[in-house]
Amino acid sequence: MRAPTPVLAALLVTSVALSTGARTEATGATAARAADGRQDRYRSLLKERRALHRENTILEIEAKSAAAKSPYIFLDLEAATLEFRVRGKVLKTYRISSLSTDSRGKEPVNAEELWSKFSGPLMVEEVQGGQPELVPPDPEAGRETGLLFSDPNQLREETGAVEVDTDAGILGIEAPTDYWIRVKEPLMLHIHSPKDQSTSRQALQRFSDVLSSIGSAVSSLWGGGSSARDADVTIWLTVEPEIAQQLHHSLLPGETIWLVPPHRARL
Amino acid sequence: MVQETAPTPEPAPPVGRRPRPLADLILRPIVLLAAIWVLIAAGYFALRSDRSVAVTEDDADALESVEAVGDLDTAIDKVEKEVQQLESRNRRLRRQIHSFRPRGLHLVIDTGDNHLYLMDGETVVRDAIVSTGSGVRLADPDNPRSWVFDTPRGEFQVIRKINDPVWTKPDWAFVEAGEGLPSSWRERVEEGVLGQYALDLGDGYLIHGTLFERALGLHVTHGCVRVGAKDLEAIFKTVAIGTKVYII
Numbered sequence: 001m002r003a004p005t006p007v008l009a010a011l012l013v014t015s016v017a018l019s020t021g022a023r024t025e026a027t028g029a030t031a032a033r034a035a036d037g038r039q040d041r042y043r044s045l046l047k048e049r050r051a052l053h054r055e056n057t058i059l060e061i062e063a064k065s066a067a068a069k070s071p072y073i074f075l076d077l078e079a080a081t082l083e084f085r086v087r088g089k090v091l092k093t094y095r096i097s098s099l100s101t102d103s104r105g106k107e108p109v110n111a112e113e114l115w116s117k118f119s120g121p122l123m124v125e126e127v128q129g130g131q132p133e134l135v136p137p138d139p140e141a142g143r144e145t146g147l148l149f150s151d152p153n154q155l156r157e158e159t160g161a162v163e164v165d166t167d168a169g170i171l172g173i174e175a176p177t178d179y180w181i182r183v184k185e186p187l188m189l190h191i192h193s194p195k196d197q198s199t200s201r202q203a204l205q206r207f208s209d210v211l212s213s214i215g216s217a218v219s220s221l222w223g224g225g226s227s228a229r230d231a232d233v234t235i236w237l238t239v240e241p242e243i244a245q246q247l248h249h250s251l252l253p254g255e256t257i258w259l260v261p262p263h264r265a266r267l
Numbered sequence: 268m269v270q271e272t273a274p275t276p277e278p279a280p281p282v283g284r285r286p287r288p289l290a291d292l293i294l295r296p297i298v299l300l301a302a303i304w305v306l307i308a309a310g311y312f313a314l315r316s317d318r319s320v321a322v323t324e325d326d327a328d329a330l331e332s333v334e335a336v337g338d339l340d341t342a343i344d345k346v347e348k349e350v351q352q353l354e355s356r357n358r359r360l361r362r363q364i365h366s367f368r369p370r371g372l373h374l375v376i377d378t379g380d381n382h383l384y385l386m387d388g389e390t391v392v393r394d395a396i397v398s399t400g401s402g403v404r405l406a407d408p409d410n411p412r413s414w415v416f417d418t419p420r421g422e423f424q425v426i427r428k429i430n431d432p433v434w435t436k437p438d439w440a441f442v443e444a445g446e447g448l449p450s451s452w453r454e455r456v457e458e459g460v461l462g463q464y465a466l467d468l469g470d471g472y473l474i475h476g477t478l479f480e481r482a483l484g485l486h487v488t489h490g491c492v493r494v495g496a497k498d499l500e501a502i503f504k505t506v507a508i509g510t511k512v513y514i515i
């Protein structure tokens with residue numbers, strides 16, 4: 001087999017060039033080691049700068065929020081925690097079992113992407129099932145029985161009951177374990193609990209998802225522009241039922257949630 | 268005698284030299300040589316890259332290779348200065364936040380699980396089960412107004428300590444009960460329903476006792492914080508006017 005002369009020549013030239021380069025490097029091994037040390041230093045400085053930049057971003061949010069008397073909430077998508085803070089102090093932390101962008105928990109959240117979209121404060125506008133209406137009793141009914149709704153002592157005397165829980169709201173409000181939190185920004189937080197993941201509930205959720213996608217498709221066929229709701233990003237937070245209920249009681253409209261910048265976020 | 272002669276082997280059929288296609292003749296050596304060249308070059312560049320690429324981490328910093336920054340010493344100086352500035356900023360922010368933090372004796376009320384903590388610095392001195400706001404909304408059927416029975420959140424302070432508090436029933440108490448508003452102030456006064464002590468947080472919100480101790484731990488109040496008699500007494504006797512109260 002004879003190689004064409006030009007190709008051989010090219011190979012020869014390349015090899016000579018490479019071997020020359022290699023020889024030069026061998027002689028400069030000491031210098032290279034010194035360069036390696038400087039490069040390691042440079043590398044560690046970059047890491048340090050990056051870590052400090054992120055930490056300072058968090059501290060700046062904290063400093064701004066802590067200057068006011070209102071509480072604020074840090075949602076850390078990486079650590080999967082929801083922290084309630086006042087005046088720069090963490091007063092309670094809820095652990096989130098899992099975070100996803102779909103109801104079935106199949107799509108994990110992309111913390112960097114969410115941070116890039118929602119790096120500002122998220123103002124809670126509405127918590128589903130919050131502020132249920134209290135219907136006062138009919139005053140006429142009280143007159144008929146001769147009993148006043150708000151006077152347990154009178155009722156006890158009249159009825160002979162040991163203790164009467166007629167005080168409005170005495171039984172407490174049973175908070176839901178599956179609900180959404182709507183914020184002013186185009187983002188929705190959906191809190192749900194493992195106990196809500198029964199087969200029938202999952203089927204219902206899938207059916208709802210299918211209906212929603214059909215609705216969107218029909219809307220787009222008719223040339224209708226997408227509504228504000230279509231643009232929403234929904235984060236599904238799976239928590240223990242007890243935590244879901246406590247969270248429902250803890251969050252009020254007007255409160256502020258901050259996403260904690262993830263480690264790889266572009267700040 | 269006939270000498271047997273070895274049979275002459277049949278001449279092998281002439282091997283016909285199959286004419287090689289021109290492409291085969293040229294391409295084979297080229298491909299072979301190219302492969303060798305690529306191997307050598309790859310080895311060489313792998314060796315070089317081990318030393319010359321400053322940052323190989325899969326993050327934004329990787330963009331700042333030595334080639335990109337030019338002189339490494341200058342780049343190190345530049346980043347060192349930036350790190351120093353960031354550290355300085357970091358210390359300032361931490362000091363600023365620290366100045367806001369609760370310190371000394373203070374109360375923390377968790378409306379999520381209905382607990383009140385008497386704190387001394389970071390230490391929990393007493394943990395009491397309480398009742399907090401129900402969160403229900405009540406609309407006045409006769410007037411365009413409504414109330415939401417939430418315990419307010421944030422930082423407050425004890426502005427008054429009251430022994431044997433008396434409840435002056437606000438309008439919502441009558442609306443809630445389906446009663447008409449009283450014509451005189453005296454009809455609003457109710458004694459003994461707020462327990463033995465009360466801590467006034469302002470805006471009509473109190474930390475007080477209750478007749479319904481078995482409802483402690485539930486979200487049942489109209490915004491006030493109800494505490495059991497024993498805990499209330501201990502807390503009342505410990506805190507002073509001006510004590511900070513943090514409600515979350």
